[in-house]
Amino acid sequence: MTDIADATQDEPPAEPSLGEQEDRAGTDGADAADERADHIRVLRQRGLPHNFVAGGVAARVVGFGSGDAAGTMFKTYIGTQTVDPVDGPVPNPDLDRLDELYVRPDTHGALVDHLNEHGVAVLRGAPGSGRLTTALLAAREVMKAGVVILDSEAGVRRLVPEDGGLQPSRGHVIEGDGRAWANELRAQLLIRLRGQTYRRSPLVIIVDDQVPVDGLEGHVVSHETDDDVRFRVLKKHLTVLLADLPASSRKLLEHERLREDLRGRRAMAEVAGLAAQLARRVRRGDDVDQIVQGLGAALRAKAAKLLGPPPRAGSEGARKPEVSLWARGFLLACVVLDGTTLSRVSRESHRLAELLHGVRSPSSVPEMPLFEESVQDWLNHSDVEFTDRHGHPVGPRHPECRVRISQRGLGEAVMEVLWHDHSGARGPLLRWLDSLVTRGEEDIRVSAAQTVGLLATFDWAYVHEELLVPWASDKGEHSERRRLAAAWALERAVVDPLLAPRIRRLLWRWSQRRAFQACAQAAYGTRIGAMFPAEALGSLERIAQSGMKSVWAAIREIYAAGSRPQVLERLADWSASSRHWLRDDAAQCLQRLSRFGGERAVTAFLKEPDPRADLLRLTRNLLHSPSHAHRQCGWDAIRQWVERAGDEPGLDELVAAFISELPEPGGEGDGLRERFLFYLRLWAHQLPEAEAAVWIGRLVSERWSM
Numbered sequence: 273m274t275d276i277a278d279a280t281q282d283e284p285p286a287e288p289s290l291g292e293q294e295d296r297a298g299t300d301g302a303d304a305a306d307e308r309a310d311h312i313r314v315l316r317q318r319g320l321p322h323n324f325v326a327g328g329v330a331a332r333v334v335g336f337g338s339g340d341a342a343g344t345m346f347k348t349y350i351g352t353q354t355v356d357p358v359d360g361p362v363p364n365p366d367l368d369r370l371d372e373l374y375v376r377p378d379t380h381g382a383l384v385d386h387l388n389e390h391g392v393a394v395l396r397g398a399p400g401s402g403r404l405t406t407a408l409l410a411a412r413e414v415m416k417a418g419v420v421i422l423d424s425e426a427g428v429r430r431l432v433p434e435d436g437g438l439q440p441s442r443g444h445v446i447e448g449d450g451r452a453w454a455n456e457l458r459a460q461l462l463i464r465l466r467g468q469t470y471r472r473s474p475l476v477i478i479v480d481d482q483v484p485v486d487g488l489e490g491h492v493v494s495h496e497t498d499d500d501v502r503f504r505v506l507k508k509h510l511t512v513l514l515a516d517l518p519a520s521s522r523k524l525l526e527h528e529r530l531r532e533d534l535r536g537r538r539a540m541a542e543v544a545g546l547a548a549q550l551a552r553r554v555r556r557g558d559d560v561d562q563i564v565q566g567l568g569a570a571l572r573a574k575a576a577k578l579l580g581p582p583p584r585a586g587s588e589g590a591r592k593p594e595v596s597l598w599a600r601g602f603l604l605a606c607v608v609l610d611g612t613t614l615s616r617v618s619r620e621s622h623r624l625a626e627l628l629h630g631v632r633s634p635s636s637v638p639e640m641p642l643f644e645e646s647v648q649d650w651l652n653h654s655d656v657e658f659t660d661r662h663g664h665p666v667g668p669r670h671p672e673c674r675v676r677i678s679q680r681g682l683g684e685a686v687m688e689v690l691w692h693d694h695s696g697a698r699g700p701l702l703r704w705l706d707s708l709v710t711r712g713e714e715d716i717r718v719s720a721a722q723t724v725g726l727l728a729t730f731d732w733a734y735v736h737e738e739l740l741v742p743w744a745s746d747k748g749e750h751s752e753r754r755r756l757a758a759a760w761a762l763e764r765a766v767v768d769p770l771l772a773p774r775i776r777r778l779l780w781r782w783s784q785r786r787a788f789q790a791c792a793q794a795a796y797g798t799r800i801g802a803m804f805p806a807e808a809l810g811s812l813e814r815i816a817q818s819g820m821k822s823v824w825a826a827i828r829e830i831y832a833a834g835s836r837p838q839v840l841e842r843l844a845d846w847s848a849s850s851r852h853w854l855r856d857d858a859a860q861c862l863q864r865l866s867r868f869g870g871e872r873a874v875t876a877f878l879k880e881p882d883p884r885a886d887l888l889r890l891t892r893n894l895l896h897s898p899s900h901a902h903r904q905c906g907w908d909a910i911r912q913w914v915e916r917a918g919d920e921p922g923l924d925e926l927v928a929a930f931i932s933e934l935p936e937p938g939g940e941g942d943g944l945r946e947r948f949l950f951y952l953r954l955w956a957h958q959l960p961e962a963e964a965a966v967w968i969g970r971l972v973s974e975r976w977s978m
Contacts, residue, residue, distance in 0.1 A: 306867070309825065315715050316760060318611070319722040320767075320799070361442070362419045367412055373512055373544075374409055375504045377402065379495040383410040383476065386493055387443075391469035392462055394488060397495030398481045399449065400539030400770045402505075406495060407476040411443025414474050422446040427453035428477060432464050438473040448479045449773050455483055462491050502534055502543050509547035520554045527560065533567040541769045571685035578603055578653055579689055595653050601625030602650035604690065604701070606675050607683040608708070608723045609716065614658065614673040616716075618647060620708070627700035655682060684726060691730045702727075702738055709743075709757035710750040721757035725764025732771060735761075744782065744791035759794035766800050776804060783811035789820060797826035802833030809842045816846070819853040827861050832872060837883045839865075840874075844886040847893035859894050859905035866909040875913050878926040892934055895944060907951060914955055918964035928971035935976075945976060 379395070383406065386393045397403045411419045420439055422431075424447045431438055438444055448454030457477070469475045479485075485492045507525055514521040524530060534543065546567075553563045564570070580595030598621070605621035647668065657678045660666050666673055677683045690697055708720035728735040743758035766775050779795055782788035793815050795801075801808035808830055812823045831839045839861075846858035866874050877883035894906030910931070917924040931948060935941035952969035956962040 305825070306828075306864075309828065312714060312718070313829070315718045316722070316763065316798070319719055320764065359420055359422050361439075362408060362421060364418060367408065367419065370405055371409055373509055374405060375501065375508050377406065377495070377497065377501055379493060380406055380410055383407070383493045384413050387411065387414045387474040387476070390466060390491070391472075392465045392475045392477070392491070394457065394462070394477045394479060394485065394492045395495055396479050396481055396483065396485060396492050397497075399773065400541065401495055401497045402501075402540045403478050403495050404445070404447065405540075407445045407478055411445055411474060411476050415441060415443040417441040419443045419445060424448065424451060427451060428457075428461070428465065428475075429453065431468060431475070432461070438468055438475070440472050442473055444469075444473055444475045446475070446477055448477060448483070454479045457483075457485075457488060459487050459491065462488070497540070502540070503531065505540055505543050506530075506534060506547055509544055510550065513547060513551035514554060517554060520560060523560045524550055524554070524564070527564045529564045529567065529570060533564075533570075539769045571679070571681050572689055574655070574679075575682060575685035575689040576693065578655065578686060579694065580653075597625045597628050598622075599650045599653040601628060602647070603654045603686065606654055606656050607677060607686050608705070608719055609675070610677050610683060610719070611674055612716065612719070614647075614668060614675050617675045620704075621650075623707070624700070624704045627704050628697055630700065655679060687723065687726055688730060691727060698734070699738075702735070706739060706743075710753055717753060717757060718760055721760035722764040724757070725761035728761060728765040729768040729771060732765075732774065745787045747787075755791040756794055758791050759798055762795050763798035763800055766803070775800070776807065780807070780811060783814050786818065786820070789815045789818065793821070793823055793826050796823075797829040799833075801826055801830040802835070805830050805833075805835035805838050809838060813842070813846070813854065816854050816857045817851050822857055822860055824857065824860050824864060827857075828864065831865060832868075836872070836877070837880075837886070840877065840883050840886045840890065844890040844893070847890050847897075852899075855893075855897065855899070855902060858890060859897070859899075859902040862890055862894065862909050863905040866912040869916065873916070874909075875916060875920075875923060875927065878923075878930055884930070888930065888933060892936070895934065896940060911951070911955055914952070914965050914968055915959050915961075917968065918959070918961035924964050924967050925971065928968045928975070931968065932972050932975040948972065 379397075383393055383395060387410065395403055395407050408419050408421075420442050422444055428446060428448075448457075454477075457479070465475060510521045510524060511518075534546070550563060554560070578595075579600060601624040602618070602621040605617045605624055609617050609620060651668075655678050656675050658666050658668055658670065658673045659676055660670060660672045661674065690701070702724070705720045705724055709717045724735060724739055728740070740758050740761060743754040743761075746754040748754075762775050762779070766772050779792045779800065782792035782795075792811060796808040796812055808826070812826055815821075816823045827839060827843075843858045843861050846854040849855055849858075862874070868874065874887065877887050891906055891909070894902050894909075897903050897906075910927075913923075913927050917927050935944040935948070949969060949972070952965050952972070956965040956969070959965055
């Protein structure tokens with residue numbers, strides 16, 4: 273990788289002291305930091321959707337052809353989708369799978385005709401409306417040889433020269449969402465592109481429905497969908513997924529409540545997910561009526577009943593609602609603090625009710641009699657169960673009684689109904705959530721932050737302005753807690769297919785602004801970095817260059833999530849950089865990654881050629897570094913490998929072969945050989961099991977004597 277730093281970058285005047293290094297790491301010790309990171313990850317995973325498992329993103333069954341679920345196909349079959357992807361052909365078998373479940377909208381025929389006549393088209397539509405699937409299959413219909421997805425970061429201007437990026441006899445698709453060039457499209461540029469694309473390599477440019485298209489008349493194909501299209505997509509998916517059970521598929525589609533639930537689905541990917549969920553439950557033998565009863569529409573109706581009716585416009589006089597603010601506060605506290613002790617939920621519900629009581633609205637505020645209601649009264653307007661810490665049912669007077677929402681998905685439905693039907697409660701709710709992330713235990717803070725992330729999926733602009741930006745840039749007493757809360761909120765919100773591109777662009781901008789870099793780094797250390805590792809590593813490189821703080825914590829999470837080869841390659845590049853802080857992070861990361869065992873162990877790469885080459889380059893650069901601290905990190909990493917070789921059969925030979933390749937021929941290589949033999953003898957005395965160090969020293973000496 274080419275270092276983006278200029279060659280005149282000054283080195284720090286002096287090597288950082290050990291105390292400064294620990295400050296950059298942000299921990300009092302590596303063991304404590306690792307333990308705390310593991311603990312927080314477990315807490316976060318409890319409140320995340322179930323397609324996020326064990327630090328990584330587990331595969332979710334999404335039918336291809338479900339609109340922008342084609343983006344899932346792109347990530348799964350072509351490689352990780354990033355801000356800066358390379359051009360890549362879409363395999364024909366994947367296009368076949370897309371076509372199998374595809375419902376052709378009116379846009380499809382218009383797009384095919386436009387490409388046949390002009391060669392280039394601007395497909396304009398809302399995210400989640402199925403634009404990408406339509407573009408891919410229309411381009412394939414025009415050019416049977418295949419389809420290529422183009423690098424969206426590079427833009428379309430690079431396609432004008434003869435050696436641009438268009439492959440003859442193939443269709444091409446490029447997405448412009450969030451790109452500056454999408455807002456700068458001009459008719460003259462599209463006319464020039466016609467000469468490149470006409471009858472040889474047609475091109476579809478996908479833009480958001482908010483992108484201005486003035487002056488582009490004759491080039492734009494509008495892509496619109498409605499409820500009927502969503503129903504046809506659901507019908508097609510169920511017909512294919514339940515081909516051997518047509519009666520069950522027909523019964524599902526005739527159910528009125530299913531149509532109601534479908535109206536709440538915004539993106540075609542959500543429709544595909546719904547179809548997969550229905551098909552799984554049918555095959556499991558569940559009754560169709562029970563399946564439909566558990567869908568979102570039924571949950572929203574139940575949530576609306578629990579919260580009570582919103583104030584009626586134009587009502588005369590003060591009408592006391594069925595549900596008091598005390599009961600509503602208790603219900604909301606149960607939702608946010610699901611799994612927390614009853615005493616804590618009750619205490620926080622008091623604070624929330626007091627905030628709600630201060631709401632100024634046209635309707636009169638109900639009274640809040642302190643002694644007319646009890647916890648038992650509130651329970652009549654909630655749907656919760658009591659358990660101990662092990663999940664066993666207990667009574668409300670049990671000393672370790674914990675409150676749990678009894679029905680999965682009901683908590684999200686309560687928040688959705690509150691946000692949309694009781695708008696006066698939005699401000700007090702956000703103030704209460706803000707107070708939770710600045711005090712209390714980590715499980716409370718995580719729950720509050722993830723609730724904010726859920727609210728962002730209902731109203732991104734409001735939550736972004738009111739909480740996310742202030743949290744991310746906070747410089748006060750609780751700045752670290754608020755930055756982490758913003759990162760955890762974004763992690764929860766990124767599961768929304770419509771918000772994911774926006775959140776990625778937001779973090780890319782934040783990684784370049786000093787006031788927001790710490791929050792961006794924390795966010796890349798969540799599932800966001802696991803989902804988009806190349807993008808995350810690129811942004812973390814910019815952050816690391818500033819020298820503000822080590823990016824080790826984020827690197828650790830991306831590595832643990834499964835992107836280990838990519839992380840190792842990037843660290844090897846950093847170790848050769850002219851930027852001191854990049855080399856510093858490379859050294860710290862190798863030292864700490866070497867602590868992992870099992871499948872995550874760095875020594876597992878000793879059997880794989882490409883990662884082994886990156887590990888060799890990284891280790892060699894550290895051992896030859898002019899910095900004593902960086903060299904010490906390299907030696908400490910190798911020491912941990914030698915120590916592990918005593919417990920894993922066959923690892924000693926792999927480590928010995930690796931060590932023997934590290935010294936290059938020449939003066940420095942000879943000196944490195946001497947230091948290796950010295951350290952191996954030293955470790956033989958220091959390590960509990962000396963046999964591995966002695967044996968590796970013997971193997972290395974034999975190889976060097978040949």
